[in-house]
Amino acid sequence: MKLHETVAAVTARIQARSQGARSAYLARLDIAAARKPGAERMGCANVAHAFAGMPGNDKFKVVAEKAPNIGIVTAYNDMLSAHTPMQGYPDLIKAEARKFGATAQVAGGVPAMCDGVTQGTPGMELSLFSRDVIAMATAVSLSHDVFDAALMLGVCDKIVPGLLIGALHFGHLPTVFVPAGPMPSGLSNSAKSKVREQAAQGLVGRSELLQAESAAYHGAGTCTFYGTANSNQMLLEAMGLHVPGTAFVAPGGALRDELTREAARTVLGITKAKRFAPIGHVVDERAIVNAMVALLATGGSTNHLIHWVAVAHSAGISINWDDFSALSDVVPTLSRVYPNGSADVNQFQAAGGPGYVIRELLDAGLMHEDVLTVRAGGLREFTAEPALEGEKLHWTPIGASKDDSIVRPASAPFSPTGGLKLLQGNLGRSVIKISAVPENLHVIEAPARVFDSQEALHLAFAAGELNQDVVCVVRWQGPQANGMPELHKLTPPLAVLQGKGYKVALVTDGRMSGASGKVPAAIHLSPEAKAGGPLAKVRDGDIIRLDGTAGTLQVLVSEAEWDARPTVTMPEGAQVANALDMGRELFTGMRSHAKTAEEGALSWL
Template identity: 60%
Template sequence: MSLHPRLIEVTERIRRNSRPGRDAYLARVAAWSAKEPVRKGLSCTNLAHAFAASPAGDKILLREQRQPNLAIVSSYNDMLSAHQPLEYYPAMIKAAARQVGATAQFAGGVPAMCDGVTQGQAGMELSLFSRDVIAMSTAVALSHQMFDGVLCLGVCDKIVPGLLIGALQFGHLPTIFVPAGPMTSGMENKEKARIRQLYAEGKIDRQGLLDAEEQSYHGAGTCTFYGTANSNQMLMEIMGLHLPGSAFVNPGTPLREALVAAAAQRAAAITALGTEAIALAHVIDERAIVNGLVGLMATGGSTNHAIHMVAIAKAAGITIDWTDFDDLSAVVPLLAKIYPNGGADVNHFHAAGGMGCLIGQLLDAGLLHEDVHTVMGQGLRRYASEPWLDDGKLAWRASPTVSHDSAVLGSMAAPFQPDGGMRLLQGNLGRAVIKVSAVQAAHRIVEAPAVVFDSQDALLEAFKRGELEKDLVAVVRFQGPRANGMPELHKLTPSLGVLQDRGFKVALLTDGRMSGASGKVPAAIHITPECLAGGPLAKVRDGDIIRLDAETGVLQALVADEEWARRELASADLSANEHGYGRELFAVFRQAATGAEQGAMSFMEPRY
């Protein structure tokens, strides 16, 4: 199947826009690459320190410096369900590496905070920039110059982007991502959302809410809705950084354990000391980035990746913006209905045919670059397959070409909508993104008076006082990266959903973020420039008529041009967001952050 013309157009535009940065990045990677282990350049003292605590057999191999040594970088902690299974992976990896004459060392841990725990709390203001801390932590772990390949163990929101950004600074090394997999299905997601709205209305008490949440989040593994964590897993697979079909295999199963061991052995095979060297820098190129964007559109993936994918691309010397997202969304149909885009969860999606079926359909439609490098070698077609245990041994077989459940995983002939799950909005309020896949068509155009707030708590207090029983566009401003770290505002979803269910026209405008699980209420988010950087959202006043049109991509304050030009920007007292819960330590991140469309990055962009 020939490539879709739009895919070619966007890829070529990205390649042209990226040429100086990409050429410089690849030149650095080439300079770092060597057939010999980099640790041969270490002094005897350096080496002795590096394997002093290794088992005797590993120590012999490390001393000889002829066999691959793999770095394990992990986000393990046992408070968070998604990362708890990672406790056992290093031992599995080390044992599997020894079977092929290689070694593996736990190079370092990275922090892993959970937006589900910090949602609506002060700690959420550290969340976005934890990605950059993770990237730096990954770089620290790999800085010892002891490694020939990397295994990244991580799952959730900021962790996978941070690991990948950090690993790309060592792009000469092969890198495989090893997921933990989703927890088994609990309470149906729509029922969970219904109970949250009842609580917001005061119709059930806190114990009733907690009972429902415990039924939803009940065991080890990733939360099963299709938020940022599971969007991460989709991305790592469609970009060729997983073993095929490994994204949504449940933890604690024989198949998951076999995939962990196989990842270690494959990583050893693709080092410069192995049978076919595959550097990370050659896996993540312009085509892989476009494939990732297509995957987001086809599945209705998390809006957080409108930020993270920009930063990931930049770490590989590639420049993208929201126009690239929007242009691809116009031609990529929505093929998945996973909550919040539908009622099913990722376990249902996996059972219906999962990533292999999805990738196969997109390849056949010419909507993915097939001729890419992956950790499995040349070509993405290998990922139209699924793993299974053949008499106890890991093997792959062709994925189904037709979905087993067309209500969860659609087809090119019968998509859930003809275009993708995310769109660009623009107008006199700036540029924003909106996740349309979770918003019913009847709610995609809202024109109503603005009600302006400087915090999410102020909006919730107004809701409780009954002041929002009307058509409105809620404007929550000063929530951008530089203002307060750009927290997610998912705490607003139940209350705004109640107003929408009561028949009011409701929308949200903010320079902050919404959760990857947010939906239902139309939300223009990540508005750039942010208010603290002089963004026009700070000009909006109570009563201004705002038009949000997700069909035509319009985000406009319907104010006369002359008056709009005269208006001064509002200001806000953000001193309360600067202290407590470790926020003091993140001041440098807030001060250095780029805009959301530039990846909300706190680290300096390389000079080319």
């Protein structure tokens, strides 16, 4: 299938824009790849330290026999349900490596916070920059420089982007990502949201709310809505960085264990065959475009309009929201998974899952097929479903959609355009998860009510002050102001107002998470208010028009008045509060150096 002209054009302009930085990146990568292995290159004391803790046979293999050595970077902890299954993965990987005459070591662990735990708390203000901490921890882990390949163990929101950014700074290493799969379906996401709305109105108490939340989040594995964590897995499949079809296989079973072993075999296959597929070459401009297309086709997390900008930058590639917008105009929406629909990711997997979506996009000419992946068979291998035949893995073609209310072919999509939309106007540039918003709410025009914190909005809601058509403006929520927390706790009160028949929208320089729902939300507004962005000019009563169809976001005042209006500064009390307690003071440097959301909120430049 011929590549769609818009996909080709966007890829070409990304390549042209990135030429200098990408060439310099690849030159550094190739120098590192050409060196002798660490056990031959390093001094004897260095080598002795590196392998002192290894079992004797492994030590002999890696030092005397020059066997490949896999570095494992793990985000395992007991706080994230998605990561608890990974506790035993290193032992599986080490045992499998030994079968093939290789060795493996846990190179290091990275922190991994659960946004579900920290939502609406001060800890959430560490969330976005935890991505950069994870990237740095990945670099520290791999800096021992005695590895011939790497396996990245992680799933959730900031963890996968952080691992990927870190791995790309060691782009000479063949690298495979190893997920754990979703938890079993519990209380449906829509039923959970209904209880949250009832609690926001005082119709149910804490006991009933806790019971509902515990029925939804009830076991090991990823949360079952299509938020940032599960969008991560979709994008890794589209970039060819997983064992094919691994993303949404349930944790804890024989198939999941065998897929983990296959990850070790896959990365050793690259190393031993000397097939030139280090991660820095796999993640090229075409792979980044494939990830963007997959995100748009599935209505994935808005967070990736920040994270994948940072990922691309780490491979010497420059992308921006105009690229996402151009692709969104031609990429159809092929899936409906909560919050874009009622299905959860287990139902998505059963209906065809990532393999179905990737096949449809390839066949429609909307993805690059001629790309490197971690497998010799290329991206087509990611259009098949894994299963066990006895003790051996095999893959079968996905076939037709098993449920066309969840996944549809590119010839008959849910929408002819993608799930995310760029909004532009005199308030700056922002994004909206338009696929989650009912069509009759794509355009909202109403008076503004300005808040300096999400707590202030909750108080106004509780006092009955928002029972009207309203655009809630929540500012001082950007990377420089307070670390750009997710404002997901605002969803229930705003949804209640919407349910009462009011026209409601949110405009903010903060994030709204991969669970951005049915309330129109213009998020990631750039430049942020703290940096002097126009959001700091908005006053109560200003009429704001959010037009998700036209892609505009405007304060409806005259140009002369708007230009003359002064910007307000961040309240001193808020600045002090955002800098203290819960470890926030440790992130002061990151906040002060942070780039805009559209620039990936990078903190290390």
